Amino acid sequence: MxxxxxxxxxxxxxxxxxxxxxxxxxxxxxxxxxxxxxVRDIAxxxxxxxxxxxxxxxxxxxxxELPILFYVLAILVLVTRQADVWFVLLGWAFxxxxxxxxxxxxxxxxxxxxxxxxxxxAIVLMVMWAYFAARLALTAT
Amino acid sequence: MSQTMIFWPAFVQxxxxxxxxxxxGRARSSSMRVRKQSLDDVAMNRPSDxxxxxxxxxxxxxxxxxxxxxxxxxxxxxxxxxLVDPTLTAFAxxxxxxxxxxxxxxxxxxxxxxxxxAYLVGALALLGMWILLAIRxxxx
Numbered sequence: 001m002x003x004x005x006x007x008x009x010x011x012x013x014x015x016x017x018x019x020x021x022x023x024x025x026x027x028x029x030x031x032x033x034x035x036x037x038x039v040r041d042i043a044x045x046x047x048x049x050x051x052x053x054x055x056x057x058x059x060x061x062x063x064x065e066l067p068i069l070f071y072v073l074a075i076l077v078l079v080t081r082q083a084d085v086w087f088v089l090l091g092w093a094f095x096x097x098x099x100x101x102x103x104x105x106x107x108x109x110x111x112x113x114x115x116x117x118x119x120x121x122a123i124v125l126m127v128m129w130a131y132f133a134a135r136l137a138l139t140a141t
Numbered sequence: 142m143s144q145t146m147i148f149w150p151a152f153v154q155x156x157x158x159x160x161x162x163x164x165x166g167r168a169r170s171s172s173m174r175v176r177k178q179s180l181d182d183v184a185m186n187r188p189s190d191x192x193x194x195x196x197x198x199x200x201x202x203x204x205x206x207x208x209x210x211x212x213x214x215x216x217x218x219x220x221x222x223x224l225v226d227p228t229l230t231a232f233a234x235x236x237x238x239x240x241x242x243x244x245x246x247x248x249x250x251x252x253x254x255x256x257x258x259a260y261l262v263g264a265l266a267l268l269g270m271w272i273l274l275a276i277r278x279x280x281x
Binding site (some may be wrong): 004014043 | 188193196197200206207208210211214217218221222251253254257261264268271274275278279
C-alpha cells in the first residue's frame with residue numbers, strides 16, 4: 001500500500017472540513033445581512049446565531065474533534081511504514097460515516113440517527129487504533 | 142531546499158498558542174480579582190464567569206485548536222513523505238502570519254470584520270497547502 005492510498009480518505013475528511021467552514025461563513029454572513037443579529041452580538045462568542053447557522057457551525061466544530069485522532073493515526077502509520085489494505089478500508093469506512101453524520105447534522109439534524117452514525121465512526125476509529133497498536137506490538141524490533 | 146524549513150512556521154504557531162495561553166491566564170486572574178471571585182466561582186467555566194478580556198483570550202485560545210490542528214497535521218504529512226517545497230513553505234508562512242494577525246485583532250480591538258478577513262486569508266493559505274499536498278501525494 002502506498003502513502004497515497006492511506007491519505008486519500010484523509011484528504012476527503014479535510015475537504016469536508018473546508019466545505020463546512022465555507023458553508024458556516026456563508027450562513028453567518030447571510031444571517032448578518034438579513035439583520036437577524038448584530039456583529040456585537042457575536043464578538044465575544046458564537047451563541048447568538050440563529051439555529052440554522054449554529055447547526056452548520058457545530059458540524060464544522062465536530063470535524064476538529066475525533067477526526068484529529070484519525071489524522072494522527074494516518075501520520076503514525078506513514079512514519080512507521082505500517083500501511084496496509086486494512087488501514088485504507090477502515091479509513092474509508094470512518095470518512096464515509098463522518099460524511100453521513102455531517103449530512104444528517106446539517107439537514108434533518110435527527111439526533112438519534114446522528115448519534116448512531118457518530119458512534120459507528122468512533123468504533124471504526126477505535127478499531128483502527130487497536131489494529132495499529134497490535135501491529136506495532138507484533139512487529140516491534 | 143531543506144525539508145525541515147517547514148518546521149519553523151509550525152513552531153511559530155505553537156509559540157502563538159503558548160502566548161495566547163499565558164495571555165488567557167493573566168486575563169482570567171485579573172477578571173477574578175476585579176470581580177472578587179474565588180476559584181470555586183469559576184470552576185464550571187460558564188460564559189458569565191469571565192469579563193470580556195478573559196472571554197476574548199479564552200475564545201482565541203480555543204481557536205488555536207481548530208484550523209491550526211489541520212495545519213500541524215499537514216506539516217507532519219509533508220515531513221513524513223518529504224514533500225516540503227518552497228510553495229508549500231510559503232503557504233505555511235502565510236497561514237501562520239495570518240493567524241498572528243487574527244490573534245492580534247482578536248485580543249486587541251476585536252473588530253469582527255478585520256478578524257474575519259485575517260481568518261479568511263489563513264484558511265485560504267491552509268486550503269492551498271492541502272490542495273498542494275494532495276497533488277504531490279497523487280504524483281508520488
